[in-house]
Amino acid sequence: MTAEAITLLGLGNLGRALAQTFVRGGHSVTVWNRSEGKAAGLAATVAGSAAEAVAAGDLVVVAVLDPAAAQKVLSGVDVRGKSLVNLTSGTPDDARELASWAEAQGAEYLHGAVYAVPQTIGTDASSIIYSGSEAVSARKSLALLGKVTYLGADAGRASGYDVAILAGMYGLLGGFLHAAALARANGIEVSELTPMLWSWLADLQPALTTFAAEIDASRYDNAESSLAMNQSGLATLVKAARAQGVPFAGLDAVKALVDRQVDSGRGQESLARAVESFGLGSQGLAGGQQEDRH
Incomplete structure (x- = not known):
């Protein structure tokens, strides 16, 4: 794989895992985070500003708290000619809005949703769905992060999948917590109930x-x-x-x-x-x- 210059904006748990995976893959990585201490221990170049970080990379990956933070980080930054990958959770309309902005700025935009805990990024247990620029989704460096599933040119489609999947997840978690409360009310250990519950759910x-x-x-x-x-x-x-x-x-x-x-x-x-x-x-x-x- 030909090494490319990659920029990572945001060094929360996910951002750090992404940066570490790109570094292990042999890429030149530049990072920026609002709190500089988050970059400690990373074998990456730490930029003094988001604009400086974006200027250093061909592929720019954004992984921040929410869509408002993503917009704020990119505001006023020159992204012309960049491949912009946004892995920040949000609504389909949030993704489409940022995609329109990126296109107007002369950048290619890809939106993604990550299905992995940070420690599994870069392993077979990690998968990411994308929508937006097909050319960007096919970049080999993104395959380092986990299984890639491309869902089409509509930048909001990945978020549409994401909110539906997460709604199902939280509904399941809510049901589990209620089951646990009912078990405790009847003197049943939740650890004894869980295997039976999981077996029924799988069926x-x-x-x-x-x-x-x-x-x-x-x-x-x-x-x-x-x-x-x-x-x-x-x-x-x-x-x-x-x-x-x-x-x-x-x-x-x-x-x-x-x-x-x-x-x-x-x-x-x-x-x-x-x-x-x-x-x-x-x-x-x-x-x-x-x-x-x-």
């Missing part, structure tokens, strides 16, 4: 695959796991959680999604139809008048 994969196909097609005829059946199960869970002193708003919210569909006369359709309740606001399905899309 749900076929059901989720079926639900995904139903949602994509907007067809919910398969009532193997019906809304009405799940409404009854959720009501029991909500009652049990309250009785044991560990109610959970997340569980109530899932039940509300199901209730809206059952109240509209859809009770015998698949549980997957509950996705149609999102975005309906406090009015629910207003008498079941929502247009049937299948």
Whole structure:
């Protein structure tokens, strides 16, 4: 691999891991961070400013706290002719806004979302999804960081995947914490519960695959796991959680999604139809008048 000059803006846990991986890959790395002490121990050149750092690199990687910080770091910096890779978490619109700015400045823009803990960056356990400039995504230096998945030219698409995946993750974590609270309320060690819970969750994969196909097609005829059946199960869970002193708003919210569909006369359709309740606001399905899309 031909060594290239790489700039890293941001030296949090992720930024340091990225810089270390590029250095191990034989690249000349220049780093900048608002707090200079974060660069201690890195075999990299420490720039005095973000502008100085960007000037030193052909590939510029940004890994800061949030989109506002990314915009602030790059404000007034000359990025003409640079390949700009932003690994800062944000919304799809944040990514598109920065992509438009980069294009106006004469830079190529690629947005990425990292699926790895810092210590696994550069190993087979690390993967990064990208969207934006296809040419930048194909640069061999980025392959050092982990498995590369390119999702298309829309710079916001990677963030669209990211917010959906993270929403699922936090929903799962919320469910786990509630399960742990229910276990403790019944004198059950959480370490004893977890293997059984994980086994059950792993067995749900076929059901989720079926639900995904139903949602994509907007067809919910398969009532193997019906809304009405799940409404009854959720009501029991909500009652049990309250009785044991560990109610959970997340569980109530899932039940509300199901209730809206059952109240509209859809009770015998698949549980997957509950996705149609999102975005309906406090009015629910207003008498079941929502247009049937299948």
